[in-house]
Amino acid sequence: MALTTIGTAARQGTTAFTRQRRDFAGGLFKAVILLSLIVSLAVLAVLIVDTVADGWAQLSTRAWDFLNGSLRSRSIDDKLGVKQGLYGSLWIGIIVAVTAFPVGVGAAVYLEEYAPKSRWSAIIELVIRNLAGVPSVVYGLLGLFLFVERSTIFGFLGLGWLADATGGRSVLSAGLTLAVLVLPIVIITAQEAVRAVPTGLKEGAYGLGATKSEMVRTQILPYAAPGILTGTLLAMSRAIGEAAPLILVGAISGGLTRNPAVWDTSGLREKFTALPIIIVEWVSERGRDPGFATAAAAAIVVLLVLVLLMNMTAILLRNRFEKKRG
């Protein structure tokens, strides 16, 4: 008796279950969020297409001259170009890599493998997370204070020699400032890579009699290398694109007479400029000479090629290793 009742109810129910009601609200919701993703990506597309279109007049006719030219006061000058900026940006990238990379990896290995669970380690972790969120202009102030100005207060701390060593407003100061800026990024990504090393590998090394540093050198660093490299590449591309700290450290946009060859290290302690600074300068010059808008767009294309190549290499590298190790 009871069973038949349930049976009937179920039979009536099936129609309710199988009937397809169109889910308007759900469809609308999906459409809205898909739209927001598409708008975000469309902005990227418009940005790239518009910039390339703006800079085409320079790039299509004199790309090589543009890469080899220098800062000029008129936009139709045959020798107008971004070489001085490339010099500054490339050296900033190199200085960042050789300083932030070892310190960052050392810090990451220390925090993951060596650090005792002490208050000091917790403080270091907290500080690193918060340093990553400090605005870049503030790092510029630090660079100005530390590497450029010979302020009396700082001489008191015994660090006045830093400004002498860097030559004040120089590529060296800028590179070191940006190395400090990207240090937290390098540490955080390297930490993630080190954390992902399987415990079995570490224990295997210990079992064979390795000391801690031997274990780090033979197991952790090789296994974590792709992750660490990804982080360093991202950090370098961030440093190359950064402009605000350079303005504060004193990158100059006009009156730069020297145009050193890329491997000429004597330019490191002299007045300098960098690609992002050139872009800012030319954008502001366009009121006086509209041709500079085209030049600025062309310089942006050069900068974007550098930065995006680095980013894409980093992302592809990471995805490939993630897939391999599943």
Add this chain to the structure above:
Amino acid sequence: MNEVGPAELSIEALSGSPRRVRRERIISRAMFCAASASVVVSALIIYALFAEAWIFMRDVDWSATWGQLGWFPRRGIYDMPTLLVASLWTTAIAMVVAAPLGMGAAIYLSEYAKPSHRALFKPILEILAGIPSVVLGFFALLWLAPNVVAHIGGEGGRGSMLAAGIGVGILTIPLVASISEDAMAAVPKSLREASAGLGARRAVTTVRVVLPAAVSGLVASLIVAVSRALGETMVVFMAGGAADAAIKTYSPYEGSLTMPAAMASLASGTDQVVGEGLTFQSLFFVGLVLFMLTLGLNLIGDRFVARVREQY
């Protein structure tokens, strides 16, 4: 029973060669120093900010920092409300752009996208995250101003807080998207399955189950984005519509200077920070205010992110 094994096993033999021990100690010290470097950097930042800002706060005529016509640092007029109002406007506009777009993209990627779509879209968003801010500044001034701002009541030919705000918003979309997506990815699958088992459709599951469960992460993404927008310099510097000085204005259609843009404009152009006696120090005073604001926001954001981790 015979004893097996080396009889002359001593403590010296067990502790390994002294050279190896010494090397271990040196390496571990070096790594400790590397880790402590970041603490030293923060200490230096705070010291630098306070040392110079203190001179400003001690010597400045405080009536020059409030209720003036605008921000004219080279003439000794440091009206903070001018910068604060501009910072508020650009940040608010940026959030109006970044919050819906970033979160919408995150919801799509985390709840709807097929794995193959995800693998395609995610790297593109990451590329957007890597675009330098000068590029966005150029874009805001030369594309957004004439093509967007001009259609919503502004002037297309010059920069304004509205153009700069939209530019900053575009810059923060990937940040909002990635933190929100992480938060949603941390919601256990069992919650979604339980909801689906009760007959909820995907949209209902997303809105009623996943989003409430991930709410601390979503709030964190907004807080971190606000802090990033407050500190963004180049977009406002280039597209904000004001150069060295700014007249106080409450309209987003006008040009003005935010805190970081004011710092950049003070330092740019000339070889030296020139002006009235305290101009150099005002740079550090504004920097200190900005640092405190962003630090506070980041600490709060951190708390929210930690809460997501604790829950699941």
